[in-house]
Amino acid sequence: MSKFNDVKAGDVVLAPVSIRYGFNSSLKFLVQKKVDRVTNTQIIIGEDKYKKENGRIVGGSSFVQIYPMSEAGKKVSTWETITDQTEEYKMAIQKVKQLNLLRKQLETLEKTISNDMDKIIKNVDLSQIESMVKTVTEANKKAETVEPE
Numbered sequence: 001m002s003k004f005n006d007v008k009a010g011d012v013v014l015a016p017v018s019i020r021y022g023f024n025s026s027l028k029f030l031v032q033k034k035v036d037r038v039t040n041t042q043i044i045i046g047e048d049k050y051k052k053e054n055g056r057i058v059g060g061s062s063f064v065q066i067y068p069m070s071e072a073g074k075k076v077s078t079w080e081t082i083t084d085q086t087e088e089y090k091m092a093i094q095k096v097k098q099l100n101l102l103r104k105q106l107e108t109l110e111k112t113i114s115n116d117m118d119k120i121i122k123n124v125d126l127s128q129i130e131s132m133v134k135t136v137t138e139a140n141k142k143a144e145t146v147e148p149e
Helices: 086-115 117-123 126-144
Strands: 012-020 026-034 042-045 048-051 075-077
Touching (some): 086 117
Antiparallel strands (some): 012 026
16 A cells, blocks of 8 residues: 555645756755645646655656655655755745845946946945955855855
């Protein structure tokens, strides 16, 4: 008997999602998702289809699968526990948006400095430039002290 036999439309399961933030970089999370539809053989969530027999995605990697909410907290291997990461996912989305905005702002600042150096030298107070340098320096120091996971 499959752990998904009793799953029906409207039930909540833990489903994998990822946030892409670079050319080939992403963060993966298990988040709460509502089941849209259930057939005899599949569980459908949005555009993703999972096998009802084991929760694995149809036509994809066997490592991508859903879990019933009842399995949250269950240890599935030496290094992995099924964890509801919905809140962490929401926070990560906000962080990625802010970091992308910061990246764009820094690119704009760099272009402005490169293109209008003479205007900046003539029209901007030294204290304003020092303040900008201090802000960017502090942000760099914070970024450098982040421990990799």
